[in-house]
Structures are given as C-alpha cells and as structure tokens.
Amino acid sequence: MNIELPIQQVLPELKKLFREQDTGVLIAEPGAGKTTVVPLSLLEEPWLNGRKIMMLEPRRLAARSAAARMAAALNENIGQTVGYRVRMDTRVSQATRIEVVTEGVLTRMLQQDQGLEDTAMIIFDEFHERHLHGDLGLALALESRAMLRPDLKVLIMSATLDPDPICTLLGEGTRTIDCPGRTFPVETRYVSKPASAVLEEFTAQTVVKALEQQEGDVLVFLPGAREIHRTERELSKLNLSSHVEVHTLYGSMPIERQDEAVRPAVEGNRKVVLSTSIAESSLTLPGVRVVVDAGLSRASVFSPRTGMSRLVTQPVSKASADQRRGRAGRIAPGVCYRLWSEEVHDGLPEAARPEIASADLAPLALELAAWGVQSPAELQWLDIPPAAAYGQAQALLRQLGGLDDTGRITPFGRRMNALGVHPRLASMLLRAAELGLASYASMLAALLQEPAGLRSSGSAGAGTDLRPRVEALLMASSSGAPQAAAGVADIAAVRRILQESRQLRTALGPAPEDPERPGEDSCGLLLSFAYPDRIGQRREDGRYLLSSGRGVQLSQAESLSRSAYLVAAEADDQGADARILLAAPVGEQLLLDYGADLIEEDVHIAWDRSTRSVRAHRRLRIGAILMKESTIAQPPEDQVLEALLSGIRTEGQDCLPWTKSSRQLADRLRFLHRHLPGWPDLEADHVSAELEDQLSPFLAGMRSASDLKKLSMPDVLLSGLSWEQRQQLDREAPTHIQVPSGSRIPVDYSRPEDPTLAVRLQEMFGQQDTPRIAGGRVPLTLHLLSPAHRPVQVTRDLTNFWRETYFEVKKDLKGRYPKHYWPDNPMEAMATNRAKPRS
Structure with missing residues (x-):
C-alpha cells in the first residue's frame, strides 16, 4: 500500500522556489519523507542541466540507507542514478546523478574541486544535528558560491532547526518552506x-x-x-x-x-x-x-x-x-x-x-588552511569556531608540522590533509613512512580510529599497552585470519581495522617495507609523532608529567609502570591526574634522536635558594618535560651577574655583609634621600635599583652567598657618590654631633624621618636651641638621659624644655642624684660629662 507522504504536499512550492532562486530552507517534521523524496523530485528540473545533486547525510548508515531507498524507488541498483560515497565505501558510476555523501567526504570533494563544476545543488540533510563537518561543509560551499559558483544551489533540510539564523546566513531573499504534520500521531x-x-x-x-x-x-x-x-x-x-x-x-x-x-x-x-x-x-x-x-x-x-x-x-x-x-x-x-x-x-x-x-578543531583548522584561509572569520558560519579552541588547534598543527609560524599550510600539511584522517594520525603516518614503518603505522592508525579503542579484556589486549594489540592485528593481517586477533576484539572489528589499515597503507604510496620485526619502542616513537603534547615522563611517585604540563597516571600497576617515558594516546582527562587509557613506552634516546623539532634547548642560569648560589645549566626540554640537564663550567658573566642580583633580591639585604658602621652609612644615605633631592634610594626592606647599580661593579667573579661576605659595604655605598656628595654627606648628615660638654655623640639615623641624639641632660647645659642637620632643615629628636643613661625626656624643642619642663625634672633627678650638678639656669650653666663641672 502506497502511503502519500506529507512532503509531497510542498514539492510544487519547493520546485518553484529553486526555479526562482538558489538558496532555501525546508523544515519538515520526522516522517515527512524529505530525505528520499526531495532529491528524486528535483531530478528533472531544468536547472540541473545534466549536473548532479549532492546530498549530505551526517552518518554513514543513513547515507547508505537513503541511497538504497531512492534506488529502490527507481527500480535500480545503487550506483546507477543514485549512489553514495562514505568512508571506505563508494558506489557511484558515470550515470549517477544523485550522490549521497557523508560530511567528511563532502569536505574532501570541495577541497579537490572548489567550484564543484559537475554539481548543481548541495542538500544539507538533518542540519539540526550541527556536526562539525556539516558546518565546515556549508561554510566552504557558501565560499564557493561567493567566489566561483554563484549558480550553485543550496538547500538546508531539517525537522527541528530554527530557520531564521540559517536564512540570514544563506543571504537576502532566502525563504523557508514548512511541511507540518507527521504521517501518524x-x-x-x-x-x-x-x-x-x-x-x-x-x-x-x-x-x-x-x-x-x-x-x-x-x-x-x-x-x-x-x-x-x-x-x-x-x-x-x-x-x-x-x-x-x-x-x-x-x-x-x-x-x-x-x-x-x-x-x-x-x-x-x-x-x-x-x-x-x-x-x-x-x-x-x-x-x-x-x-x-x-x-x-x-x-x-x-x-x-x-x-x-x-x-x-x-x-x-x-x-x-x-x-x-x-x-x-x-x-x-x-x-x-x-x-x-x-x-x-x-x-x-x-x-x-x-x-x-565543543569539538577538537585541529581537523577543521587544517581544512581551512588547505582552503587558503588563516582565520575562520574569513568565512560565513552559523556559529564561528571558538577562538581559544581554534588557537590551540593551530598550535598543535604547528607542532605537527602542518602549519608554519604565520598559520599557512606547509607542503607537509597538504600531504597530511590529503590522507583524510585526523592531523595527528596523518603526521604519524607520513613520518613513519620515512622511517620504513608505514605498515605498522597504518595498523596503529586504524586501531586508534576505533571508537572503543579495542579495550576489551582479551589476553592480548589486557592493560593499557598498545603494543600487544598492534602485534596481534599484524599477525592477523599476515596470516589472513582475522580470528588470530580475536583475543583483542570481535572478528568484525578486526576485519574493519584490517581494511582501514590497507587503505591507509595504499594512500601513503610507495615507501620502504617495514622491518620483519619493528623495534620494541616503535609504537611509542610513532605515537610521539601523533601526540607530541602527550609524551609523558615518569615522576618519583609513579605518575607521569605530560609535555603539555598535564598530569596523568596509570590506573593499576602493569608493565608500562616501569617506563621512564611513555606516550598517552588516550586519557580520560578527568581529575588532577587524568587516567591513561592507551599508551606505549618510548626510549629517551629515541625522543632525542627523532624529536629534534620538539626539543627546546636553553641555558638556565639562576639563583638556587637551597644552595644560596648561582647555578648554570644547559637544559633540553620537550614542553614541560626536562629531558637532560648539564652544568655549564663558564657561563656568561652578564647572566651570572643578573642571577646573583636576583638572588640578592630574593634573599633580601640580610645576605649582604652589613656592619654597624655600614648600616649607619646606609641609614645616613636614606636620610638624605628623604630630605634632599638627587640622593640614591636605599630602602631598608628591599634591594633597590640604586643599590643594585652600586653593587654590580663589586660582584665580578662572585656566585654565592659566601662570596658576598667579601664585599665592603661602605665602599659599595660610597661608590655611587660624587666627591661633592661625599662632602655634603659629612656636612649634612654627620655621624656625630659635638655637644656643649665637648663629647661627640653619634646620631641615630635608623628612622630617616626622625634622626635622634641620645645624650645625658647635663652635657647639654648651655645649649639654648635644638641641634639641626641637613643644612639646618631637620631638628634632631633629643633623648635626654639621666646620669645613669636612662631617658628622662624626649624633645625636639630644647628651648621650651629648659623653660617649662627642666625644673620638674630637676626636682626628681636632684633627689636621686644629689652629688650631680643641677643649676638653676641651665641655658647659662656650664655643660659637663662628669658629676660636676671642673672648677
């Protein structure tokens, strides 16, 4: 019984739309019949003019099923009027006028012929699924229309898509046809x-x-x-x-x-x-x-x-x-x-x-580079690729050799793109062919494309190590018996992997034959070509640090646990340390020999806090992994000096050999910096730029904190002063002040904003005004002491003290020190550094 499908109601409107314009959107609910009815209904339209209709289906099964149903409707075999192209399976002929293709296939065809000269229309079916290659295919098709094929017709079909954004993307005048109603409730x-x-x-x-x-x-x-x-x-x-x-x-x-x-x-x-x-x-x-x-x-x-x-x-x-x-x-x-x-x-x-x-954008970035654009913004998108993910994808492609530093595709990148696999695997395959490991790499790449990764519990496939899996598959290939690898996966999966491996090996073209038995580290070496960011170095606790900086770990002890280096082909990316799912070991020397483009060599000269010295090393790194480190006997002196100064900054001024006199000198200089312009800044809590400048000429040949003990800090401090400044230092910030008693009393500059003079009160008799320094700008704070050198008064106004406070102090002191001299007129009395003045 033939059931009329809802889509048939709108076919006249759809035909009329494409006779008048080149873009359109068809919204038809599930069961309407759009997938199989629409392409067939357009076969006799005059604008086809002998050219094909290409229909994009997101999935292989759907593509083959749609082609089969359309061929059956025409009472033909697949490959006549209706054919399909999906990965690893193509059924088309010269007579084919409707080709049902999957998303990756459409991208390949557009890359090979940007004008698609033999195609009149591209239908994007089930576009609401918004697969990455569907968005890419549409962006490339719209670019082709804009630059080469203004007559290329584009139809977007979906059951649930919001049509407004896609109409805006397709251009002014794009109309939507709605086909409501399901066949049955x-x-x-x-x-x-x-x-x-x-x-x-x-x-x-x-x-x-x-x-x-x-x-x-x-x-x-x-x-x-x-x-x-x-x-x-x-x-x-x-x-x-x-x-x-x-x-x-x-x-x-x-x-x-x-x-x-x-x-x-x-x-x-x-x-x-x-x-x-x-x-x-x-x-x-x-x-x-x-x-x-x-x-x-x-x-x-x-x-x-x-x-x-x-x-x-x-x-x-x-x-x-x-x-x-x-x-x-x-x-x-x-x-x-x-x-x-x-x-x-x-x-x-x-x-x-x-x-x-949310997808890995490395394949898209390589496709765009092959198309000739460096930024996604150069094309039209329904949703533009996220900048962070796209930048990361370009960085990976540069690491793989697919892009140059400007973001343009390299000749190696074009060869990668032609293989039609993920750029990681493409890079591995091409480099493996150069090493005579093409067959091994083809098998490994086919295995890694399996969604389940063949992680079943067969004896050969147990654990995380990829090597037994590849060896079992190679054995099945050479014997022609898929069951030879049945311990790794079901026979159907093995057949699929073997077929994909053969296709990849053919795509690589002529290459040296693999050795009879590849080396034990061959698998890990090949993985390092595909996953340079997942080379892992074993830590002391048994976990691994990847070259990307990510931490990973094996979920249980196994043969890989003893490997100093491995490459993680797959990890679950959860938690602080992701769990490794598939990996293989690789030797350090192989990484050094074949990873030259990954290895960064740098000279590291830095202050080591543990030894309190400058250490100079030459280091070989792959990303975050330190591969080798060796001591440099004669490092450049300028770099040693900078490292030593960095150490002094880190340790602080306490690592310098300060004496009482050198600290006083530094305090005097800080005092003048505070009160007079043009004096160096020697802040007490850190090593200032001025102090670094003064230290630098004295640090030649020094590398450690013990070497710093040889410094003469007074010489360092004075080296930054001119002859005039040295004279001004002694004049404006004297080390001592001579008081009326004749004693020379040291000035305390430890608080630059408030220098002090601690002196016995009796030695100041006859001094009417407070002593001043810095050319008379700054009065000293007087700490007036008792005969027993205990503070009795702090003042910056000596005249007022004599007039107002002295007589109260005198009563107390005279009672405690009766043998000492306590005049009634201290401003006129003779100062003494004894109990009483000499006669």
Whole structure:
C-alpha cells in the first residue's frame, strides 16, 4: 500500500522556489519523507542541466540507507542514478546523478574541486544535528558560491532547526518552506526511571512492557554500545517470545549487521532494535511503532586547556527527543515511552550545542588552511569556531608540522590533509613512512580510529599497552585470519581495522617495507609523532608529567609502570591526574634522536635558594618535560651577574655583609634621600635599583652567598657618590654631633624621618636651641638621659624644655642624684660629662 507522504504536499512550492532562486530552507517534521523524496523530485528540473545533486547525510548508515531507498524507488541498483560515497565505501558510476555523501567526504570533494563544476545543488540533510563537518561543509560551499559558483544551489533540510539564523546566513531573499504534520500521531508516555534503578534493567523491563501493550517493532535509544550490550543481556534474562528478534545498531558495527538491524522483521516476528542516536534521523526502520527512549546521548567534549577530549553522557535536548519520538509514527500510530518525567522534560535544553562549540578543531583548522584561509572569520558560519579552541588547534598543527609560524599550510600539511584522517594520525603516518614503518603505522592508525579503542579484556589486549594489540592485528593481517586477533576484539572489528589499515597503507604510496620485526619502542616513537603534547615522563611517585604540563597516571600497576617515558594516546582527562587509557613506552634516546623539532634547548642560569648560589645549566626540554640537564663550567658573566642580583633580591639585604658602621652609612644615605633631592634610594626592606647599580661593579667573579661576605659595604655605598656628595654627606648628615660638654655623640639615623641624639641632660647645659642637620632643615629628636643613661625626656624643642619642663625634672633627678650638678639656669650653666663641672 502506497502511503502519500506529507512532503509531497510542498514539492510544487519547493520546485518553484529553486526555479526562482538558489538558496532555501525546508523544515519538515520526522516522517515527512524529505530525505528520499526531495532529491528524486528535483531530478528533472531544468536547472540541473545534466549536473548532479549532492546530498549530505551526517552518518554513514543513513547515507547508505537513503541511497538504497531512492534506488529502490527507481527500480535500480545503487550506483546507477543514485549512489553514495562514505568512508571506505563508494558506489557511484558515470550515470549517477544523485550522490549521497557523508560530511567528511563532502569536505574532501570541495577541497579537490572548489567550484564543484559537475554539481548543481548541495542538500544539507538533518542540519539540526550541527556536526562539525556539516558546518565546515556549508561554510566552504557558501565560499564557493561567493567566489566561483554563484549558480550553485543550496538547500538546508531539517525537522527541528530554527530557520531564521540559517536564512540570514544563506543571504537576502532566502525563504523557508514548512511541511507540518507527521504521517501518524505518536502518543508520549513518561515512565520516569527511579533513582535507584539501573538504566539497562529498567530499559529492558520497559521494552517487555511495550511488547505486551503495543503492536509493531520497538526502537530503543541508548547512549552507547556499552549500554546497548548490557540491555541486550538484560532482555535475554526476561524470557522473550521466540518471535521477538533483538538487534543492536551503532556506528562501529559491521555494515552487514547494520543493514540487518534496519531490515524488516521476518514475517510473523517482531523486532527490538537497541540503537544509539544513529537511528535518530534519516533512517526508516520499517515496522517500528514503539520508541523507548532512555533520554541520554554520548558526546565528545574537547578541552583546549589540556588538548584532550573526553566522552560525556548527557541528557538529550527537546529537539532530539522529538526526533526520536517521530520514529514511531512512520507507518501507523505509535507510542513513545520516555524514561524521565514531564518535569525533567521541561528543563531540557531546546537544542543540543553545535559540535563546533565543543569539538577538537585541529581537523577543521587544517581544512581551512588547505582552503587558503588563516582565520575562520574569513568565512560565513552559523556559529564561528571558538577562538581559544581554534588557537590551540593551530598550535598543535604547528607542532605537527602542518602549519608554519604565520598559520599557512606547509607542503607537509597538504600531504597530511590529503590522507583524510585526523592531523595527528596523518603526521604519524607520513613520518613513519620515512622511517620504513608505514605498515605498522597504518595498523596503529586504524586501531586508534576505533571508537572503543579495542579495550576489551582479551589476553592480548589486557592493560593499557598498545603494543600487544598492534602485534596481534599484524599477525592477523599476515596470516589472513582475522580470528588470530580475536583475543583483542570481535572478528568484525578486526576485519574493519584490517581494511582501514590497507587503505591507509595504499594512500601513503610507495615507501620502504617495514622491518620483519619493528623495534620494541616503535609504537611509542610513532605515537610521539601523533601526540607530541602527550609524551609523558615518569615522576618519583609513579605518575607521569605530560609535555603539555598535564598530569596523568596509570590506573593499576602493569608493565608500562616501569617506563621512564611513555606516550598517552588516550586519557580520560578527568581529575588532577587524568587516567591513561592507551599508551606505549618510548626510549629517551629515541625522543632525542627523532624529536629534534620538539626539543627546546636553553641555558638556565639562576639563583638556587637551597644552595644560596648561582647555578648554570644547559637544559633540553620537550614542553614541560626536562629531558637532560648539564652544568655549564663558564657561563656568561652578564647572566651570572643578573642571577646573583636576583638572588640578592630574593634573599633580601640580610645576605649582604652589613656592619654597624655600614648600616649607619646606609641609614645616613636614606636620610638624605628623604630630605634632599638627587640622593640614591636605599630602602631598608628591599634591594633597590640604586643599590643594585652600586653593587654590580663589586660582584665580578662572585656566585654565592659566601662570596658576598667579601664585599665592603661602605665602599659599595660610597661608590655611587660624587666627591661633592661625599662632602655634603659629612656636612649634612654627620655621624656625630659635638655637644656643649665637648663629647661627640653619634646620631641615630635608623628612622630617616626622625634622626635622634641620645645624650645625658647635663652635657647639654648651655645649649639654648635644638641641634639641626641637613643644612639646618631637620631638628634632631633629643633623648635626654639621666646620669645613669636612662631617658628622662624626649624633645625636639630644647628651648621650651629648659623653660617649662627642666625644673620638674630637676626636682626628681636632684633627689636621686644629689652629688650631680643641677643649676638653676641651665641655658647659662656650664655643660659637663662628669658629676660636676671642673672648677
């Protein structure tokens, strides 16, 4: 029975739109039929003029499925009028007029032919998913339209996209066509999972309930392969009817098993398909009338700070939940079981963050450099790549050799980009080929592209070390028996890795054959070419410091734990020290021999607080890792001097050999700096610039605190003064003041703002005014002492003391010191440094 799809209602309007203009947006709800009907309906349009329609699908499975359904509608085989291009699989011919491609493939095609001369239209399907390569493909297509192909038509299709921003991006006059209505209604039931329930157990129970209560097949959405297989095991415990087939569906599955999962069930049977978000859009699963949605998705989140990505499981957006629900209404009324509450649903984000906002941007930065732009701002984006992440991506590409210092792509970078793998792996492959390790590197790169990383618990694959995995795969390749690596992963995964490895080895072109048995450190060396920022050096406590400065650790003791150096191909990027998931050891000498472009050599001359001396070393570093350090016997004197001065600043003035007289001299100079212009600043609490200048000529040949003891601080201090200043120093800041008794009393300058003179009161008889220094500008603060040298009065106004206070003091002192001289007129009396004046 042919069912008229909702999209057919708007086809005349869509055709009219593209006869009049070159850009448009189609919003059609899930189940409307846009993916397969729209390209076929445009095949006879006059503007095609013998050229192709290219349709971008975000996922490989969706691309192959869409091409198959369109070919079947034409009663043709795939590769005739309708074909597809996905990674590792292409089915097109000279007769192909509709090509369904995945996002990375579109980018490759645009790079090879920026004008896409054989293409009349590009359709971006399910654009709401906002994958990184989808955004990049659109930006490049719009640039191609602006510069080379103003006639290139662009159609954006989605079920949940907000059309206004995309219309603005596509340009003035871009119109939106809405296709409302699902084929059949879908009832939504909220079945909130209790907090104590295990996700997989609760999901399996809900599936059984749905099978009992509803008709048709059941599509179950789970966040990842791990949860899918656990739910599969839970279902096997629940004694399902023999007429219920349970299938799994996720991206890294073999194509044959993916096709089996989306095929209609055997007549009389019902299917349960446990899927990731791969089935969220563009796929039609015949017979599905029930959706069970766990409400979770898994995404890779990149950290520009650490250069690492980590997988996070997060709630879906409302838009994704609607897409999933729509899978149940394709052939008949359906039911969607949501494993969360309505209150939780109200709090979900409207749409998921675009991948460009949180992804590793190194592939995008290399693509843009190959396109000929250095800044994303040169192109048009729905969301421009974040500056921090893009800057980090460019820094990595420079480290890998893909970009020069100006941000332009290098010849090596063009070769990297042509391989079509992540720039890290591309750099590794090219450098491995130069070393005669092309086959080994191809196998390693294919392994590292596996989503699960082959971390299963097989004997050869146990632990973190990558080497046994690669060796098992090489053995399977040479023997032609995938089961030889069955201890590492399932046979289907091994076949997929071997196929990818062969394609990568072919893409590298002619290269020397690998040695019969690569060296023990070959794996680690190759990883260092891909992950120069993840070379790790073992610390004393067994953890590792990466060259990026990030700390990492092995989760348990294993063979790698004894390695002085390793390269972490994968880490979880959580906590203060990330957990290493995949790594291989590498020797220090190999890093020194082959990492010349990574090694920074510097001479480090600095003050060592532990030895209180200047130490001079030559250091070899890879980022934050100190590889080697050697002592320099004759370091440059100017650098030694700067380090010694830095040490003096660090230690403070106490490291200098101050004596009582040199401290008094420094205090006198500070006093003059405070009260007279043009005098050096010798602050007591730090080593001033002026003191450094005066010290420098005296530090030749010195390197330590013990050498500093040889300094003569008076000579240092006086060296900065002219002959006139020395005369002025003695005149304006004398060391002693001669008082009326004839004694020379030292002046205390320890408080430059308030110099003092401590003198016995009897020695000041006959002195009418307070003594002054600094050319009479500054009165001394007099500490007048008793005959026993105890303070009896502090004053800066001696005249007032004699007139007002002396007689009170005299009464007290005369009683305590009756034998001493206490005149009635101190301003006229004779001063004495004895008990009484001489006759």
